[in-house]
Amino acid sequence: MSEPKATNVHWHGGEINRLERAQLLGHGGATLWFTGLSGSGKSTIAVALEQALYQRGVLVYRLDGDNIRLGINKNLGFSAEDRAENIRRVGEVSKLFADGGVIVLSSFISPYIADRQLVRELHESDNMPFIEVFVDCSLEAAEERDPKGLYKKARAGEIKNFTGIDDPYEAPSTPEVHLRTDQQSLEDEVQSLLTLLEQKGLIPASA
């Protein structure tokens, strides 16, 4: 990983802190990190959870390839180094959002344990809630869904280093949440995440 280059910098003690933002919003900030194969259902769950949280009055924001790869990470490619940097930057952005009071839903394949561990440590070193959600699904089921036709292209050799085909997916060993999208209903998955957020005191219990 890159060493810090900047010197002469110091963290500003802000007038308004994380706790005060939580008081304003009525809930805490946190990062929910959805990891899993392409087609495993990460975005589906994130969108459904976003809707459920919004209905409860929670400020929630989703980060995914749509708004990251086309924006802050548009100058990154798909080399091993760039993929690590992609996840590192998303981790830092997620942390800023969580600090800002938002429940951020970050959906990225993020296939490597080391990259995810770095993101976890970024959060936990500043006592920022970090919840790793393993969106588990058999390769067969993901490939059967293939919503974007990417597996087909990977099998045809048109995409190289595709996770699950010719690049590994390193499954989390101890994620906070382990969903089995080929066995559970979307409603159950969303409910389990809401319950966890309630149990952690990040959102108020539902009426």
Added chain:
Amino acid sequence: MSEPKATNVHWHGGEINRLERAQLLGHGGATLWFTGLSGSGKSTIAVALEQALYQRGVLVYRLDGDNIRLGINKNLGFSAEDRAENIRRVGEVSKLFADGGVIVLSSFISPYIADRQLVRELHESDNMPFIEVFVDCSLEAAEERDPKGLYKKARAGEIKNFTGIDDPYEAPSTPEVHLRTDQQSLEDEVQSLLTLLEQKGLIPASA
């Protein structure tokens, strides 16, 4: 591969949009971009505005060269290329926050017109409110303050390419707000920004 743009409408059918987040929060998201010399008062104003907005129930978050350079931009130095990339990334993060519903206060020397113009275009191309605040102050006054002792080091040759000393500051020609921190009171400056936010309909008018 990262997640390319989803094409299946069912995947993102439940998205919560910017307007819905604004309805939840009671105010809109926006980026206020504070540009000016080191020591001009950017952070001082941002901190005071943050406090004033919070008191009105507005979700506000500050980004500055210090907390960003320790995080997402810790692998960037101070070469011309790295400085441009620093501002680009901060612009993208600011835009994400504004989209998320937050009033984000971004304080960066950001001395080059081209870099600031890029950040403006990032916002305006997606109809994201962008307010450039020129924190104007004579070099003499900024150097007299020298809160971090950086001008002294720059004069001694210990820091190279320091804005105002041996690197140019390109002043905005048509900023949305032009503050003169060596002539105005902090209270007046904050009030002018609050008034502008009200006029733009981004925050409710005060009672």
